[in-house]
Amino acid sequence: MGNTNEGSQNGTKVMEFILLGFPGSQYLQMSIFMLFLIMYVMSLLGNMSIIILVIANRRLHTPMYFFLCNLSFLEIWYTTASIPKTLAIFLGRGRSISFTGCILQMYFVFAFGCTEYFLLSVMAYDRYLAICDPLHYSTIMDNQLSRKLAVGSWLCGFLIIFIPAFLITRLSFCGPSVINHFYCNIDSWIVLSCTNTYDIEMAAFVISIIVILGSCLITFLSYICIITTILRIPSVQGQQKAFSTCSSHLAVVLIWYGSTIFLFVKPSKRTSLEMTKIVNILNTIVTPLLNPFIYTLRNKEVKDAIRSSLH
Template sequence: MSLSSDVQRGNHSATNVFILLGFPGRQQLKTSLFVLFFIMYILALLGNLSIMVVVRSQPQLHTPMYFFLCNLSFLEIWYITTCVPKALAVLLGGDPTISFMNCLLQMYFVFSLGCTEYFLLAAMAYDRCLAICFPLHYNSIMNRTLLTQLAFGSWFCGFLFIAIPTYMISTLSFCGPNVINHFFCDIAPWIVLSCTDTTLLELVAFIIAFIVILGSCTITLVSYIYIISTILRIPSAIDQQRAFSTCFSHLTVVIIWYGSTIFLHVKPSIKDSLDYTKTVHVLNTIVTPLLNPYIYSLRNKEVKKAFKRTLQFKKSCA
């Protein structure tokens, strides 16, 4: 058997361990970042867990909107946990190495959960559209079957789409530098490290990002066009404000999420601006999961009342 065929069959055998660069700089800066990210991580976990507990414990919140919100909170817990703990360990001077398989799995889960969030946000926009534009038919349309299909479809499609580039990355050869210029295993730094042609992978990654982002964005945009047009036809200003308040939190989350991820994924070359995309990923993977539960709880009167009832119940049981 020839040497070339051995190399092709070996694929990534030349490099089985990678080094996460994280945030280079003085240890004082790294310590400050560690404290900041650790606090944000804990707050994100507590916030999203609280949303799930409150919705589950309060029967009046057992509605489609809060069902999707629980799915989103559950997703955010896993989304931030897939990449932040390892980044915290590296910042604190821990082992920066990560095996090829663990790196591949981390990348797969981070991006699968990210895709799932796009679909969940689109499903939540569709739910709000039905509730505001077709209130008399809402309960019959958004029944348990459709609710389950939308939630399951969001998770299934999110994990299915990313399986394609994950498989393609698993077939790449890495025979040179093994330092990943990121705080987690992103696709872009991996492509830079590969010593084989990644043109097809870049194209596939771009197409998938374009389909996922554009598709979910179109559903969300069309839903809000219907929502806004319906609200504007309501004669009472108070009723208009009440109707818009039911989707304000969701709209805020959508703007934050799409604002950061459109830059990260919809671009001609995946190799450009690695340092800048790493900074934006902080907003995407840490800040957004932190803000989501607080946006929904602070802007939603039902959630705030449910929080108070839950706390009062726990005090009475103590």
């Protein structure tokens, strides 16, 4: 199924892979294709709308919405890294992908994913400062710090994935070259390799612990402080106003962490690939689709900005 050339003593190096996607009848393939296409287009339009809305409304030129713009920009590229190729697979075209193309797709999908963890934890820290230390918020979270935190999130997300990407290039594959997924995933490489995958498995596991649980800890501690502070507010109206500023972010965090902790915090490759594919749908296309709607429906400032733009 794939072209090969001589590799190491342990086997051959596969130069082309076949992405299996979701096997089934042609009717099922077209149905899933239409569903994915609609969700992908809606995700692009929703996240682009958030970016345009924030840029166009001066009242939204704050660190909170600057981070939201970064998140929406990230979601656009996160889905684009995998979904267009997935759509081609559903149409019965372009199932094959080169070794280099597979490495690049895996790298960008995971780099964008790691960046999202860092951004969500930065956004939690921003909400912590706004609610728990409002008097010093504007002096601490100024434009300079917010830019540094955003750039740091992007750099950390892209640099940390170099390690597993490099280790994957050293693996040998004896065949078959069929990847049981709709995009190139670290688990799929591990399953197909005929050489020792201990290093890549441990590297992926350690990075998962650092990125996912590390950012989760920052977010969790931030929200403990936020909730404690909100409960101390004497008036119910004051509590509702304070909670409304972070409820959208909290909803996004719960959806994102819930799906990805299952995927990446595991010590072994021996996990059902079919289950992994289903959960991957949630965090590669469903979550980026929901984010703009969550921030639009649950955020008063965004709703006011939309009404103002429409008028």
